[in-house]
Amino acid sequence: xxxxxxxxxxxxxxxxxxxxxxxxxxxxxxxxxxxxxxxxxxxxxxxxxxxxxxxxxxxxxxxxxxxxxxxxxxxxxxxxxxxxxxxxxxxxxxxxxxxxxxxxxxxxxxxxxxxxxxxxxxxxxxxxxxxxxxxxxxxxxxxxxxxxxxxxxxxxxxxxxxxxxxxxxxxxxxxxxxxxxxxxxxxxxxxxxxxxxxxxxxxxxxxxxxxxxxxxxxxxxxxxxx
Amino acid sequence: xxxxxxxxxxxxxxxxxxxxxxxxxxxxxxxxxxxxxxxxxxxxxxxxxxxxxxxxxxxxxxxxxxxxxxxxxxxxxxxxxxxxxxxxxxxxxxxxxxxxxxxxxxxxxxxxxxxxxxxxxxxxxxxxxxxxxxxxxxxxxxxxxxxxxxxxxxxxxxxxxxxxxxxxxxxxxxxxxxxxxxxxxxxxxxxxxxxxxxxxxxxxxxxxxxxxxxxxxxxxxxxxxxxxxxxxxxxxxxxxxxxxxxxxxxxxxxxxxxxxxxxxxxxxxxxxxxxxxxxxxxxxxxxxxxxxxxxxxxxxxxxxxxxxxxxxxxxxxxxxxxxxxxxxxxxxxxxxxxxxxxxxxxxxxxxxxxxxxxxxxxxxxxxxxxxxxxxxxxxxxxxxxxxxxxxxxxxxxxxxxxxxxxxxxxxxxxxxxxxxxxxxxxxxxxxxxxxxxxxxxxxxxxxxxxxxxxxxxxxxxxxxxxxxxxxxxxxxxxxxxxxxxxxxxxxxxxxxxxxxxxxxxxxxxxxxxxxxxxxxxxxxxxxxxxxxxxxxxxxxxxxxxxxxxxxxxxxxxxxx
Numbered sequence: 001x002x003x004x005x006x007x008x009x010x011x012x013x014x015x016x017x018x019x020x021x022x023x024x025x026x027x028x029x030x031x032x033x034x035x036x037x038x039x040x041x042x043x044x045x046x047x048x049x050x051x052x053x054x055x056x057x058x059x060x061x062x063x064x065x066x067x068x069x070x071x072x073x074x075x076x077x078x079x080x081x082x083x084x085x086x087x088x089x090x091x092x093x094x095x096x097x098x099x100x101x102x103x104x105x106x107x108x109x110x111x112x113x114x115x116x117x118x119x120x121x122x123x124x125x126x127x128x129x130x131x132x133x134x135x136x137x138x139x140x141x142x143x144x145x146x147x148x149x150x151x152x153x154x155x156x157x158x159x160x161x162x163x164x165x166x167x168x169x170x171x172x173x174x175x176x177x178x179x180x181x182x183x184x185x186x187x188x189x190x191x192x193x194x195x196x197x198x199x200x201x202x203x204x205x206x207x208x209x210x211x212x213x214x215x216x217x218x219x220x221x222x223x224x225x226x
Numbered sequence: 227x228x229x230x231x232x233x234x235x236x237x238x239x240x241x242x243x244x245x246x247x248x249x250x251x252x253x254x255x256x257x258x259x260x261x262x263x264x265x266x267x268x269x270x271x272x273x274x275x276x277x278x279x280x281x282x283x284x285x286x287x288x289x290x291x292x293x294x295x296x297x298x299x300x301x302x303x304x305x306x307x308x309x310x311x312x313x314x315x316x317x318x319x320x321x322x323x324x325x326x327x328x329x330x331x332x333x334x335x336x337x338x339x340x341x342x343x344x345x346x347x348x349x350x351x352x353x354x355x356x357x358x359x360x361x362x363x364x365x366x367x368x369x370x371x372x373x374x375x376x377x378x379x380x381x382x383x384x385x386x387x388x389x390x391x392x393x394x395x396x397x398x399x400x401x402x403x404x405x406x407x408x409x410x411x412x413x414x415x416x417x418x419x420x421x422x423x424x425x426x427x428x429x430x431x432x433x434x435x436x437x438x439x440x441x442x443x444x445x446x447x448x449x450x451x452x453x454x455x456x457x458x459x460x461x462x463x464x465x466x467x468x469x470x471x472x473x474x475x476x477x478x479x480x481x482x483x484x485x486x487x488x489x490x491x492x493x494x495x496x497x498x499x500x501x502x503x504x505x506x507x508x509x510x511x512x513x514x515x516x517x518x519x520x521x522x523x524x525x526x527x528x529x530x531x532x533x534x535x536x537x538x539x540x541x542x543x544x545x546x547x548x549x550x551x552x553x554x555x556x557x558x559x560x561x562x563x564x565x566x567x568x569x570x571x572x573x574x575x576x577x578x579x580x581x582x583x584x585x586x587x588x589x590x591x592x593x594x595x596x597x598x599x600x601x602x603x604x605x606x607x608x609x610x611x612x613x614x615x616x617x618x619x620x621x622x623x624x625x626x627x628x629x630x631x632x633x634x635x636x637x638x639x640x641x642x643x644x645x646x647x648x649x650x651x652x653x654x655x656x657x658x659x660x661x662x663x664x665x666x667x668x669x670x671x672x673x674x675x676x677x678x679x680x681x682x683x684x685x686x687x688x689x690x691x692x693x694x695x696x697x698x699x700x701x702x703x704x705x706x707x708x709x710x711x712x713x714x715x716x717x718x719x720x721x722x723x724x725x726x727x728x729x730x731x732x733x734x735x736x737x738x739x740x741x742x743x744x745x746x747x748x749x750x751x752x753x754x755x756x757x758x759x760x761x762x763x764x765x766x767x768x769x770x771x772x773x774x775x776x777x778x779x780x781x782x783x784x785x786x
Contacts, residue, residue: 027424
């Protein structure tokens with residue numbers, strides 16, 4: 001289609017969508033009303049099973065099946081990154097050393113900050129995962145912190161060191177096994193909030209590392225074959 | 227517990243394969259994946275034999291819990307998914323170089339996601355598994371990422387389907403705000419008699435995502451791009467079952483949740499409009515193709531359009547017909563893709579003109595194309611024929627005309643391929659690709675690691691069996707299919723009988739016309755249709771514009 005034709009179709013569609021959204025919004029319940037049907041059903045159920053955290057009870061018990069789907073979406077996305085960003089025939093992968101991606105010229109202050117923050121960030125991640133059943137937080141949030149923490153090494157200017165401490169096969173296996181454990185927990189033993197938080201944390205952390213690793217390789221090491 | 231095991235099995239084994247595939251020999255990966263899907267088929271068979279069941283996950287019960295609803299339609303559909311997945315896995319045994327068992331992992335996740343999608347009784351969960359299905363499908367489409375076409379097709383697929391999914395999620399949000407419910411049945415109870423505009427808009431938005439998956443016109447553009455580049459076993463799953471699940475989801479959402487809220491007349495008009503547009507446009511585009519995988523992809527658009535008309539008639543006989551049609555089409559179409567894969571393996575091209583006469587010695591693949599063409603035309607007693615006869619009967623004359631036209635066009639194109647490639651008929655015309663199909667004549671890498679000296683039986687037998695199953699499915703007694711849709715429609719079970727004079731005559735007519743289309747095509751009477759080719763440009767901006775326009779049209783049809 002010509003750009004002009006595309007614009008006309010899009011303008012028609014966009015106008016229609018805007019009208020539909022406004023019509024829909026007019027039918028929404030008023031702001032700050034007193035009717036909370038889902039809350040009224042879920043709270044007594046959560047309290048009846050002596051849960052300290054209603055959100056966890058919803059995520060990992062009442063609607064554990066949703067979370068199962070989301071866990072698998074994450075795993076599938078990480079696998080997709082592995083498969084689509086792999087080195088293909090027309091490309092070659094260099095060793096990190098060839099590009100002098102060794103310890104880079106960064107300020108000592110930055111390097112020191114990175115190294116100091118690493119253990120603290122890791123600890124925070126573990127804390128968020130472990131206390132997810134009590135306080136805001138949990139496996140997803142803690143996993144993201146854990147997964148990003150080790151990239152502080154990269155920010156401190158040392159890509160080879162990062163590559164050494166995250167062997168891809170281990171993280172792949174960790175991610176997949178954690179997802180498998182979650183499937184079994186969610187379908188057979190829903191409500192084991194602590195265990196489920198832990199495996200979610202493991203899976204999310206590994207998936208973040210894995211996906212970033214693939215993007216790093218693609219951006220830093222893979223180039224067209226010469 | 228058996229349902230939970232059935233859902234959990236493919237997912238658990240998929241994660242095991244993802245964790246250990248790097249170290250396992252290929253044979254073990256193949257065996258594990260195939261055994262898992264076979265076991266799943268057995269489990270689903272047991273569930274189907276046991277009759278309707280509803281299981282509340284985690285023992286939560288109505289109110290906050292999530293049900294798995296195994297009625298005959300959903301279990302039957304899950305079983306169809308599993309059978310096609312099994313065939314796809316067997317085909318892939320000798321098929322291509324594997325990356326750390328990720329292909330098998332993805333196929334298992336895909337199978338599990340489709341089963342969970344049809345079995346869940348919760349609207350939000352159906353969205354979650356719709357997304358899982360989509361993410362896995364994007365990865366499978368882009369699996370052979372060394373070719374730019376592949377990445378392009380996967381990207382178009384990803385963008386259009388994700389946009390559709392956002393609309394679905396928005397619609398679910400609206401329904402949830404209105405009712406505080408997420409279960410299909412619970413929503414239906416709350417919405418009964420609620421004729422507000424907002425509910426109608428919510429219905430349109432929810433169905434948009436499903437119609438994108440079902441490739442209804444004008445949401446269909448992604449399908450041919452994705453099918454042209456996806457590996458053959460993946461195309462079997464896409465065309466055989468995944469696309470059809472979109473129609474199932476529309477039917478389920480309307481009949482279970484919105485039947486008491488959105489007027490049936492408006493729904494009928496809109497679904498039939500989208501469905502017949504797809505049936506006709508898909509049929510015409512199918513005839514215009516020379517890239518065999520693209521040709522089969524457009525035939526899927528056309529047939530799924532007919533399926534949508536079957537659902538849109540909102541009549542229990544037509545619904546039974548749609549169920550029948552779906553199963554028959556799954557067998558025939560998946561089988562045809564096996565045939566196309568065999569050609570790709572032999573000659574490293576799927577261009578009809580380049581292949582002129584070169585398939586003469588490939589008797590099995592030729593038989594698949596001939597029988598598959600018959601199946602698409604709806605030769606009695608195929609499942610497609612029985613289903614179509616029922617849809618036509620409850621739809622009246624114009625549906626009859628639509629059904630015959632769509633089947634004749636799509637089957638004609640397939641028979642033309644059979645005549646040209648496997649019989650060497652017609653004058654050879656190699657090399658001149660239409661400018662809009664630059665990928666048609668380009669050399670493709672074979673999907674196998676190295677060229678096999680002869681095609682192994684595992685790459686052909688599944689195709690033959692699937693096509694034969696599709697061709698014989700019409701022999702299932704109508705009462706069985708009729709009873710199956712009963713809990714789905716809440717209407718007294720019909721006992722549909724496709725063996726009427728009109729039914730058999732329309733099947734025979736479609737077969738004759740299909741041969742006519744094939745012969746005309748061989749003589750070169752294929753119009754250039756530059757406008758239609760320009761419309762299917764491969765430009766994702768066009769696709770998005772049409773998606774937005776489609777939602778607007780849907781809204782207009784429902785609200786006026």
